[in-house]
Amino acid sequence: MKQFRAFVRKEFYHVFRDQKTLLLLFGLPIVQIILFGFALTNEIKDSKIVICDYAKDDASQQIIRKIEASNNFTIKKALMSHQQIEQAFKAGDVKLAIIFPNDFYDDLTHQNEAQIQIIADASDPNTATTLTNYATNIIKDYQASLINSQPTLQIRTETRMLYNPELKGTTNYVPGVMALVLLLVCVLMTSVSIVKEKEKGTMEVLLVSPFNPLLVIISKALPYLLLSLINLGIILLLSVYLLDLPVKGSLLLLVATSTLFIITALALGLLISNATATQQEAMIFSLMGMLLPTMMFTGFMFPLENMPIALQTVANIVPSKWYYIIVKSVMIKGLGFSAVWKEVLILLGMTVVLLGISIKKFNIRLA
Amino acid sequence: MTDEVVISTHQLTKRFGDFVAADQITFDVYKGEIFGFLGANGAGKTTAMRMLCGLSTPSSGEATIAGFDVYKETEKIKKNIGYMSQKFSLYEDLTVLENIRFFGGIYGLSDRQIKEKSEALINQLGLASHGHKLVGSLPLGWKQKLAFSVAIFHDPKIVFLDEPTGGVDPVTRRQFWDLIYAASDEGITVFVTTHYMDEAEYCNRISMMVDGKIKALDAPITLKQQFNTTSMDDVFFELARGAQRGD
Numbered sequence: 001m002k003q004f005r006a007f008v009r010k011e012f013y014h015v016f017r018d019q020k021t022l023l024l025l026f027g028l029p030i031v032q033i034i035l036f037g038f039a040l041t042n043e044i045k046d047s048k049i050v051i052c053d054y055a056k057d058d059a060s061q062q063i064i065r066k067i068e069a070s071n072n073f074t075i076k077k078a079l080m081s082h083q084q085i086e087q088a089f090k091a092g093d094v095k096l097a098i099i100f101p102n103d104f105y106d107d108l109t110h111q112n113e114a115q116i117q118i119i120a121d122a123s124d125p126n127t128a129t130t131l132t133n134y135a136t137n138i139i140k141d142y143q144a145s146l147i148n149s150q151p152t153l154q155i156r157t158e159t160r161m162l163y164n165p166e167l168k169g170t171t172n173y174v175p176g177v178m179a180l181v182l183l184l185v186c187v188l189m190t191s192v193s194i195v196k197e198k199e200k201g202t203m204e205v206l207l208v209s210p211f212n213p214l215l216v217i218i219s220k221a222l223p224y225l226l227l228s229l230i231n232l233g234i235i236l237l238l239s240v241y242l243l244d245l246p247v248k249g250s251l252l253l254l255v256a257t258s259t260l261f262i263i264t265a266l267a268l269g270l271l272i273s274n275a276t277a278t279q280q281e282a283m284i285f286s287l288m289g290m291l292l293p294t295m296m297f298t299g300f301m302f303p304l305e306n307m308p309i310a311l312q313t314v315a316n317i318v319p320s321k322w323y324y325i326i327v328k329s330v331m332i333k334g335l336g337f338s339a340v341w342k343e344v345l346i347l348l349g350m351t352v353v354l355l356g357i358s359i360k361k362f363n364i365r366l367a
Numbered sequence: 368m369t370d371e372v373v374i375s376t377h378q379l380t381k382r383f384g385d386f387v388a389a390d391q392i393t394f395d396v397y398k399g400e401i402f403g404f405l406g407a408n409g410a411g412k413t414t415a416m417r418m419l420c421g422l423s424t425p426s427s428g429e430a431t432i433a434g435f436d437v438y439k440e441t442e443k444i445k446k447n448i449g450y451m452s453q454k455f456s457l458y459e460d461l462t463v464l465e466n467i468r469f470f471g472g473i474y475g476l477s478d479r480q481i482k483e484k485s486e487a488l489i490n491q492l493g494l495a496s497h498g499h500k501l502v503g504s505l506p507l508g509w510k511q512k513l514a515f516s517v518a519i520f521h522d523p524k525i526v527f528l529d530e531p532t533g534g535v536d537p538v539t540r541r542q543f544w545d546l547i548y549a550a551s552d553e554g555i556t557v558f559v560t561t562h563y564m565d566e567a568e569y570c571n572r573i574s575m576m577v578d579g580k581i582k583a584l585d586a587p588i589t590l591k592q593q594f595n596t597t598s599m600d601d602v603f604f605e606l607a608r609g610a611q612r613g614d
Contacts, residue, residue, distance in 0.1 A: 204454075
């Protein structure tokens with residue numbers, strides 16, 4: 001234990017002596033939070049939607065057929081009540097719900113005016129806006145086709161943005177920045193700090209000492225776990241006080257799942273440090289191998305729904321994708337553990353496998 | 368130097384596939400002895416030394432280090448040896464005292480022991496006023512002397528030095544060897560690999576490795592007589608000439 005304390009103290013010296021890196025560590029989340037306001041929009045295909053048709057008349061059926069025909073939407077389910085809509089959104093993959101009230105056709109023909117309600121999952125505001133526009137256009141189309149016979153009638157759409165009524169872009173990128181920053185700090189810093197010992201020759205001295213090699217790894221990871229938790233705190237404070245984006249769900253759950261993700265990232269860093277011999281190599285591996293896939297496949301810059309199946313499959317092995325889903329659910333939608341247990345389990349599985357491989361490889365290298 | 372054997376190997380062998388890196392090495396090293404381990408690059412010195420330090424398991428043969436078996440008691444071996452690698456092995460972004468405290472700490476010394484010993488050490492090295500300076504700011508010669516002192520800080524029975532004086536000038540090298548003699552006088556066995564033949568002369572006995580085998584083992588003066596020459600360079604050249612491997 002005393003040995004362990006001596007080692008962890010040494011690691012903190014390393015971290016705090018290197019002030020440039022330290023600045024980068026804590027500057028990074030701040031800059032990214034501010035920079036990532038500009039997110040990208042893309043066309044979205046085959047989004048899963050649900051339809052709740054109380055009217056079941058000619059007009060509503062015609063509009064539904066038009067929606068079915070559009071390649072932007074896939075109707076997942078026809079629902080019977082508002083409660084079911086809420087459940088469908090919480091289940092996760094449904095992005096939009098369209099609701100026809102009772103007497104839709106009657107209202108349209110007798111009062112010249114009818115309403116359709118559109119509810120979107122706005123935790124991803126870009127997708128929500130785009131999908132709402134698609135749906136509105138289809139409805140306008142239908143209205144235009146009627147205008148020849150009855151020029152005065154009008155269909156009003158009433159749109160509701162679920163979870164994020166003001167369509168703040170921040171809701172989308174804050175979880176993204178969290179995934180990115182935590183991954184970057186942990187993978188890059190751990191791998192570089194371990195490889196540095198190899199490169200400088202101090203690792204040999206450590207291995208000759210009676211200090212347990214496994215403890216070397218743990219004491220290396222510990223300071224970065226702590227730094228990452230501080231970083232997490234900074235990001236959350238910024239998002240609450242600067243961006244007015246509160247943590248809707250349980251803070252404890254958010255911190256716990258973030259800690260899990262940090263450990264996943266530390267395991268990745270360890271794996272990279274085993275596979276590389278110099279600090280530059282480790283850096284290139286971490287940046288190219290981690291940063292790029294994280295940006296591409298997490299879903300906060302480019303909607304995953306849009307990608308070919310092959311790439312969507314690739315996205316499944318990127319840990320940050322799952323973490324991103326968890327953070328969005330917990331922080332923005334305010335959902336509990338029951339809503340994210342699957343993602344947590346996947347992340348846990350990845351962590352166990354990664355840790356297993358890297359510790360095994362570390363031992364092999366010793367033999 | 369006494370008759371007490373602290374390193375004993377018998378037909379110690381390490382194979383990597385078909386390649387025999389160390390081939391049936393047999394020798395004894397005595398307490399307080401300065402034992403030079405020589406050989407051309409690729410001769411198998413590092414492999415042999417890694418086995419003796421408990422870093423690598425031998426393929427066959429036997430060895431005991433400080434009385435402990437290299438197969439079963441590597442943890443005990445590690446507690447009783449010190450090691451200084453050919454790369455400079457202190458942390459440059461830590462101060463002199465922090466380095467001492469760290470290495471003392473991972474060898475399990477108590478805070479009080481570390482405090483007392485480190486004060487004595489920096490006084491002895493003439494670094495008393497530099498205790499709080501970063502090691503990176505010290506001249507190379509000082510760093511290496513410090514690295515050696517740190518390697519024997521926990522009073523090991525044996526200290527392994529892997530080409531410890533690479534890149535320093537002859538005067539500093541001579542001073543470095545004064546430290547080695549002092550350690551030897553205190554009964555610490557010094558096991559040193561080197562490329563410098565003047566350093567080989569400082570050793571009590573030297574062994575010469577060629578192609579994974581020990582080709583010669585004796586006091587430098589005896590070897591010179593045996594090869595009928597006045598310099599260690601010639602002895603080295605004579606022996607290494609037959610080498611098949613190298614780089």
